[in-house]
């Protein structure tokens with residue numbers, strides 16, 4: 528199809544997002560994507576999107592970029608409508624699983640031109656994906672996009688916190704830090720500024736070697752540098768420390784030793800058992816008291832006619 532006859536992003540969003548779909552990429556996102564992609568529409572781009580849901584965005588990329596290959600990853604099952612399509616691939620797995628990410632890259636011959644993270648919107652998962660994909664599987668000069676970082680301001684979100692207006696009263700000369708949100712995705716995006724500044728400050732590039740970090744409302748665009756970065760520092764350690772390292776950390780920490788803490792815990796457990804026994808004894812006594820009261824009341828009722836009789840006889 529001739530380039531000028533190809534559909535625009537807003538038409539495609541209308542066509543593919545189900546009515547009322549809360550995951551729909553809104554008009555400002557589409558405008559930003561058009562700015563990035565409109566002069567590359569006939570290129571053989573390789574696109575990875577983390578987070579597929581209804582499959583709408585994969586279909587949008589397929590139609591907007593008629594020569595592109597698109598790979599989607601999701602922890603949920605693939606929607607029917609994206610199965611068995613030319614140029615569209617689906618892999619099931621988590622966005623931070625290196626094996627799935629490697630498989631995705633091998634489907635397009637090794638590297639992507641565009642990577643979009645629209646998956647969990649949880650800071651540490653977003654970080655783990657970027658940490659692996661950006662240095663290895665994004666071409667130099669490619670773009671990495673992170674959507675919906677505003678989850679950091681939703682307290683119900685696993686790593687969110689209530690939004691607070693930026694402090695206005697902390698701009699005094701003695702204060703080094705300006706108070707602002709550090710949680711979840713927003714905390715991570717602020718870390719990306721440190722990566723961006725590394726070369727200027729230290730003379731050596733970060734392993735996340737970028738030229739531009741464009742932060743827009745709720746979405747960030749990162750341009751990978753054509754200059755190579757520092758060697759990869761290795762995988763991010765697993766989120767949950769294993770039992771032995773947790774025990775070492777406790778025993779190395781200052782304060783009571785693990786043995787003392789265990790003894791204190793045992794003493795508390797014994798005291799709790801004693802309390803339980805006492806409680807059961809009190810409940811038993813209360814039940815006995817209630818029975819005695821009932822018997823006394825029955826006795827009073829039985830004695831009433833006798834008392835009346837005695838009063839009558841006395842007259």
Ligand SMILES: C[S@@+](CC[C@H](N)C(=O)[O-])C[C@H]1O[C@@H](n2cnc3c(N)ncnc32)[C@H](O)[C@@H]1O
Pocket residue numbers: 550551552576577578579580581582583584585600601602603620621622623645646647652
């Ligand atoms: C916002 S929706 C994706 C919408 C899609 N990009 C679009 O615009 O049509 C988010 C998707 O991310 C998936 N998801 C959540 N956590 C994930 C994870 N850890 N790894 C991969 N996918 C995940 C969810 O199953 C859900 O389908």
